[in-house]
Amino acid sequence: MPFSDEVRARLDADADQIISRYPRSRSALLSLLHLVQAEEGYVSKDGAAYCADRLGLSETEVAGVVSYYSMYRRRPGGDYNVGVCTNTLCAIMGGDQILASLSEHLGVGPDETTPDGMVTLQHVECNAACDYAPVVMVNWEFYDNMTPDSARGLVDELRAGEKPVPSRGPARLCTWREAARVLAGFPDGQAGDGPAAGPATLAGLMLARENGWTAPEPAAKGDPAGSGQ
Amino acid sequence: MTATLTPVLTAHWDDPDAFRLDAYRRAGGYQALAKALATPPDDIIAMVKESGLRGRGGAGFPTGVKWGFIPQGDGKPHYLVVNADESEPGTCKDIPLMLATPHLLVEGAVIAAYAIRAEHAFIYVRGEVLHVVRRVQQAVAEAYQAGYLGRDILGSGYDLELTVHAGAGAYECGEETALLTSLEGYRGLPRLKPPFPAVAGLYACPTVVNNVESIASVPSIVANGGRWFAGLGTEKSKGYGIFSLSGHVTKPGQYEAPLGITLRELLDLAGGVRAGHRLKFWTPGGSSTPIFTDEHLDVPMDFESTAAAGSMLGTRALQIFDETTCVVRAVLRWNQFYEHESCGKCTPCREGTFWMTLLLDGLERGEGNEEDLEKLLDICDNMNGRVFCPLGDGAISPVVSSIKYFRDEFLEHHKRGGCPFDPAAATLFGDAQ
Numbered sequence A: 001m002p003f004s005d006e007v008r009a010r011l012d013a014d015a016d017q018i019i020s021r022y023p024r025s026r027s028a029l030l031s032l033l034h035l036v037q038a039e040e041g042y043v044s045k046d047g048a049a050y051c052a053d054r055l056g057l058s059e060t061e062v063a064g065v066v067s068y069y070s071m072y073r074r075r076p077g078g079d080y081n082v083g084v085c086t087n088t089l090c091a092i093m094g095g096d097q098i099l100a101s102l103s104e105h106l107g108v109g110p111d112e113t114t115p116d117g118m119v120t121l122q123h124v125e126c127n128a129a130c131d132y133a134p135v136v137m138v139n140w141e142f143y144d145n146m147t148p149d150s151a152r153g154l155v156d157e158l159r160a161g162e163k164p165v166p167s168r169g170p171a172r173l174c175t176w177r178e179a180a181r182v183l184a185g186f187p188d189g190q191a192g193d194g195p196a197a198g199p200a201t202l203a204g205l206m207l208a209r210e211n212g213w214t215a216p217e218p219a220a221k222g223d224p225a226g227s228g229q
Numbered sequence B: 001m002t003a004t005l006t007p008v009l010t011a012h013w014d015d016p017d018a019f020r021l022d023a024y025r026r027a028g029g030y031q032a033l034a035k036a037l038a039t040p041p042d043d044i045i046a047m048v049k050e051s052g053l054r055g056r057g058g059a060g061f062p063t064g065v066k067w068g069f070i071p072q073g074d075g076k077p078h079y080l081v082v083n084a085d086e087s088e089p090g091t092c093k094d095i096p097l098m099l100a101t102p103h104l105l106v107e108g109a110v111i112a113a114y115a116i117r118a119e120h121a122f123i124y125v126r127g128e129v130l131h132v133v134r135r136v137q138q139a140v141a142e143a144y145q146a147g148y149l150g151r152d153i154l155g156s157g158y159d160l161e162l163t164v165h166a167g168a169g170a171y172e173c174g175e176e177t178a179l180l181t182s183l184e185g186y187r188g189l190p191r192l193k194p195p196f197p198a199v200a201g202l203y204a205c206p207t208v209v210n211n212v213e214s215i216a217s218v219p220s221i222v223a224n225g226g227r228w229f230a231g232l233g234t235e236k237s238k239g240y241g242i243f244s245l246s247g248h249v250t251k252p253g254q255y256e257a258p259l260g261i262t263l264r265e266l267l268d269l270a271g272g273v274r275a276g277h278r279l280k281f282w283t284p285g286g287s288s289t290p291i292f293t294d295e296h297l298d299v300p301m302d303f304e305s306t307a308a309a310g311s312m313l314g315t316r317a318l319q320i321f322d323e324t325t326c327v328v329r330a331v332l333r334w335n336q337f338y339e340h341e342s343c344g345k346c347t348p349c350r351e352g353t354f355w356m357t358l359l360l361d362g363l364e365r366g367e368g369n370e371e372d373l374e375k376l377l378d379i380c381d382n383m384n385g386r387v388f389c390p391l392g393d394g395a396i397s398p399v400v401s402s403i404k405y406f407r408d409e410f411l412e413h414h415k416r417g418g419c420p421f422d423p424a425a426a427t428l429f430g431d432a433q
């Protein structure tokens, strides 16, 4: 069913803003898809048709883009996307055991959703947090140094309607749809929450501080081009 | 000599407010921008050339030279695209950099855009890191408000728009031409080079694509001079860089040091391989760089020495694996990643990664033999030089290098009819028992 007039008007205002960020409108497609995902929780046929309409593309063209990218859901899923990193490093550090344990605990396999509609379980690829392995991402927030136990606790809290605080993230965990809206370029006011850096991020800097190591001072100040002449 | 660390990019990460504009300014932030805007753009390019900075995204192309390729006075719009797609397995430096000091990236981007006379810059950040997206969005908004972006920046007459663009999940979109195709709103397929992005990049206009860490290095070069930067590191691999240690190491994390430091030195700083274990193999620069073993502890981590030893510096993503790790399992998993991420545009990569998964899977289960190893090497041989983009080259790296160093371990699986390793022993939590 196509969007109601009211929804369409709201989407139009956001879509206008997204399109205005780019020199050419087609560049807005990925963000528009995040936007319709924020509206419906997945990219429905209507959502894709809306994007096509706004950018003057065919629905087939848009469908081709949607299927290329792993972050667009093509069917409804849970409020919380629980992604266990099972790329080599995390897998070996325990990611495989975490995924197996969650799958058993939740009674769903990867890419399936719990019957209460709360959790979609996924395996994800390296999420650039290897120094915190094994890593679990909930709606793309970091949960660092997980174990099968802590991961089961995490999904239990999610299913109980609680919002476990990410290791390096906001105070209030977003739902899947709220997260998609941030990705579409509409900040949720939570950027100031959470630490600047986690402990592993600071491992080298702390060591440098303890030992008084710094980068060398520039030799000749007032040498604008740094040419030395 | 014991190695020491040289925090520059990482120097303010322990300030809990590091990501805020006022904290960044207190630490001297945006002074380099003011200096740059008072300097002719070509002099900035010369300064970056003099620094010897080479791309931190893996390929190591000299940054100043790349900027110099942008034609001037051509009447076309120019673009800067910051590659913040960080997805190479093992690589985890750009994400913490943007989380802690997004303004360092924004300041670098404005300077770089000014140098190449770009009117619009983009930060293409992978979508799967929501809090990083928030921090970059906020930094850009703050920079607009403070007059570091937008019209007539700091009264210089220079105008720049900066758009934060969140990707949607595809490793291949980190490849620079695929990144541009994706930013244009298409499936992220790579393009033939030449033409290089400097000539025909975004919207077929002259475009510079640079890694986050490359761009974040620019403010310190402008502030301290190209010679200062060039005074660090080795003769051909100059400056400092972030080394990311992960896996079976006592203190995993980010260590910023001059290029040329060795793994032995880095392990020393990071408390060594986890207690009671010893190094088995490691990646010097992500999964696409051929693995090294304990024979390579003293290879200087610079572009030339890693290449001479049969691998690559890549992204300085040092994934450390100890003797509890099955190399066949590790390589199978990497290969499944490449198979999954292969964009399918060219046959050798699409088919090759598929068949390699089948063979590696059989080998891991103890059903593969020596002949399968030869088949694997044959497939790699067929892919080598025949793939359309470097993803395919990256896919063969773990396979060829692991067979080179651990052939017997592959065969041992066959002899035993299965994997001789206990996966629990390799985990973060399993070793305690």
Ligand SMILES: Cc1cc2nc3c(=O)[nH]c(=O)nc-3n(C[C@H](O)[C@H](O)[C@H](O)COP(=O)(O)O)c2cc1C
Residues within 6 Å of the ligand: B054, B055, B056, B057, B058, B059, B060, B061, B063, B083, B084, B085, B086, B087, B088, B171, B172, B173, B174, B175, B176, B177, B209, B210, B211, B212, B214, B215, B389, B390, B391
């Ligand atoms: C499959 C693939 C993925 C890549 N991913 C990234 C990435 O996430 N970030 C990055 O900066 N470079 C990545 N690169 C390298 C880019 O193609 C390009 O060399 C780099 O962005 C140039 O910036 P630099 O000169 O500053 O290093 C990737 C390359 C390939 C082949």
Ligand code: SF4
Residues within 6 Å of the ligand: B172, B190, B341, B342, B343, B344, B345, B346, B347, B349, B350, B387, B388, B389, B390, B391, B392, B393
């Ligand atoms: S090498 Fe792989 S990723 Fe690159 S173009 Fe070919 S199929 Fe696509």
Ligand code: FES
Residues within 6 Å of the ligand: A085, A086, A087, A088, A089, A090, A091, A125, A126, A127, A128, A129, A130, A133, A135, B089, B090, B091
């Ligand atoms: S391998 Fe899991 S975050 Fe890198």
